[in-house]
Amino acid sequence: MLKKTLSFLLLILMLTVTMSYAQDKAAPSLGLAPKATVVLPPSINPDAPTYWYSRAFGYNAYGTPVPVGPLKFFLNNPGALTSLASDAGNFVTAGSFDGNGIWWGIRYGNNQLVKIDTSTGAITLQGTITGAQTITGMAYDPSTNTMYCCNYTGSASKVGTLNMTTYVFTPLAGTISGILIDIACSNAGQLYAVNISDDNLYSINKTTGNGTVVGPLGVNPNYAQGMSWDRTVDSCYWASYTTLGELRRINVQTGASTLIGATNCEIDGFAIPGFAGPLIQHTPLPNTENLNGPYVVNAVITPPQGSTITYAKIFWSRNNPTITDSITMTNSGNNYTGNIPGNGAAATYRYYLKAIDNQGRVSTAPGGAPTNLYLFVAAPDTVKPVITHTPYTQIPKVTWPVTVNCVVTDNIGVDSVWVGWRKSFNGAYKRFNLAHGSGNNWSGTFNSTNSEVAPGDTIYYRIIARDASSQHYTDSTVLYNPVIINQTTACIGTGTISSNYPFTTYWMDGRTQILLLASEILANQGAAGNIIKVGFNVITRDPAPMNGFKVKMQHTTATSLTGFVSTGWTTCYSGTYTLAGTGWQYINLTTPFSWNGTSNLLIEVCYNNSSYTSYSPVYATSATNKMWGQYQDLSTGDGCTQLTAGSGLTYRANTCLVINPASGVSNNTNGVPVEYKLSQNYPNPFNPVTKISFDIPKQGLVTLKIYDVLGREVRTLVNEVKNAGSYTIDFNAADLSSGVYFYKLEVNGFSDVKRMMLIK
Secondary structure (H helix, E strand, O other): OOOHHHHHHHHHHHHHHHHHOOOOOOOOOOOOOOOOOOOOOOOOOOOOOOHHHHHEEEEEEEOOOOEEEEEEEEEEEEEEOOOOOOOOOEEEEEEEEOOOOOOOEOOOOOOOEEOOOOOOOOOOEEEOOOOOOEEEEEEEOOOOOEEEEEOOOOOEEEEEEEEEOEEEEOOOOOEOOEEEEEEEOOOOEEEEEOOOOOOEEEOOOOOOOOEEEEEEEOOOOOOOEEEEEOOOOOOEEEEOOOOOOOEEOOOOOOOEEEEEEEOOEEEEEOOOOOOOOOOEEEEOOOOOOOOOOOEEEEEEEOOOOOOOOEEEEEEEEEEEOOOEEEEEEEEEOOEEEEEOOOOOOEEEEEEEEEEEEEOEEEEOOOOOOOOOOOEEEEOOOOOEEEEEEEOOEEEEHHHOOOEEEEEEEEEEEEEEEEEEEOOOOOOEEEEEOOOOOOOOEEEEEOOOOOHHHOOOOOEOOOOOOOEOOOOOOEOOOOOEEEEEEOEEEEEOEEEEEOOOOOOOOOOOOEEEEEEOOOOHHHHOOOOOEEEEEEEEOOOOOOOOOEEEEEEEEEEEEOOOOOOOOOOOOOOEEEEEEEEEEEEEEEEEEEEEEEEOOOOOOEEEEEOOOOOOOOOOEEEEEEEEOOOOEEEEEOOOOOOOHHOOOOOEEEEEEEEEEEEEOOOOEEEEEOOOOOOOOOOOOOOEEEOOEEEEEEOOOOOEEEEEEEEEEOOOOOEEEEEEEEOOEEEEEEOOOOOOOOEEEEEEEEOOOOOOOOEEEOOO
């Protein structure tokens, strides 16, 4: 426990000295080569309001080039910092200019909203933000006149809007794993964020709040840092902290960042003033088989309020990475058009659009042009579409009909995608079309009903895609053959509370017991049968393995937990377990648990590590005394047995159970057998369902288990007291591979083993 205390004190010291709230991922990084700076023309006054785009502002949180506090610098010379004021007490961690040229900031630790004077650096409190835990970034959206913020909750991040009058933060629905250290908004209103947990640039959906990875930043970022948008050139800048403080430019099409120069300090509250130029809306030209052209470029160009467009051009080149030509666009209102000429030969064309209003404000499409360019190829098509699909191997009957999702790409474009399928190899052929979603995504649901399939049925299907070329090239996947299995998934809990249980690996040892009521399991599509998996919805993941990891289960009549239950357990998993990622993560039970469908279910998850790492929090739902937990550093001993105190919790981890229903366990006769007997399964060989019968002349605890050829237990079919009688159970092996298996019956001292063969 001493080293945990020392570690905690060191963490507090680091935060105090650096005033930084993110983890230090201090792996060395060489970075990218600095690009040459561009000296401003002597005729331009860099501090004049109309030329504010040449300036950037921020708050020095840590470093010695200038005092801690507000500062300013040139974008093209970030090492030349000018202190506005010495202020070590505010730590403005997020900042942005609004549409009126006001520099807003948010203080770390108390979420106080402040105004910062760009001349004097004076910081004036405006109010305290409510509805947020830790604001890490803010960005003004010029397309909707809205201020956005990102909020770190201690396990994940949420993006939302900030009311600049009431100071209320309203989160969007989506949650993004990791720490979004800051956000920025393009002139067109697209939000981007830097995630220092996985070192990627994200694009943010302003409707859902969900994030999509754009690509890796190319460096290992650390600590608190800033992000902002240069509205004059429509380009993204990042005041990063890798091995030192730096200014970087981010390519929002790839995520890659390019070093401009060192600031040698940690800059937060980073904000670039200026007003957005014209808004250019354009759909990039696709590849084409048309060699002659012209290639018509259409765009809607909207000037900022109160101004007019004075300049609109297409800059283009043919078979040259460097732009060589330009075309003036003509307009009707805000609709602009221009033609790129062809030459009758196959070629690669590159282009971008540029517009200027009567205030001298410039916009390009794509943003960051001419570094970023649109590209299309004019050439005869010889390429078939490419289909990417994760095939089904097993389909639980309860989920039929399922949806087929795939990604289809083609150099010209995709005309149509469909699925051809049969139930059984000689069944009637059917087909259904897939609908085009966002990007290259296509999806569609099998044109069938649940009653048309049964466990053991094989579904044969393939995906076919046709491109949009004149040749209509067509290709397909291989023939897939998933099996319908008698399986169901019962998920209990839909809340969004963050819980450290059961993966409390910030500590060496942990023990968690979870109580699920039978009524809850049955109400969520559960059924009596063998529980083969248990899953939890992971928010953020620690990759370190959990050693001595155990999952145990038992039937219980308890309806609440008042302490740890220490007896009556069946061990379903024992070994080492590592979380593979975020989202729903399942533990495959090496010994499935036979749930009777009427008793409440108690689950224990515990582990015994020799070191601590960090939490892997999961989503949880309010449920008082349905989860009991304890964590501690035990330098010796085992948390699964030595953690005996713990406490009751007011929430319970959302839990999913994957169950193979025990279909067909029946008492065959009313007579009492005269001897113990285990019959040969029928049919044998089988695929994938077979029947196993046994006789017991006296009541007793019956266990019927399946083993592989190495003697490993793969399934428990029966594990309960049964009355005297003859019984038959259906064994569904859809989730097992072909091979020889053994089944063993034990009851009242009687034991017998028989051999069976699964052939798929």
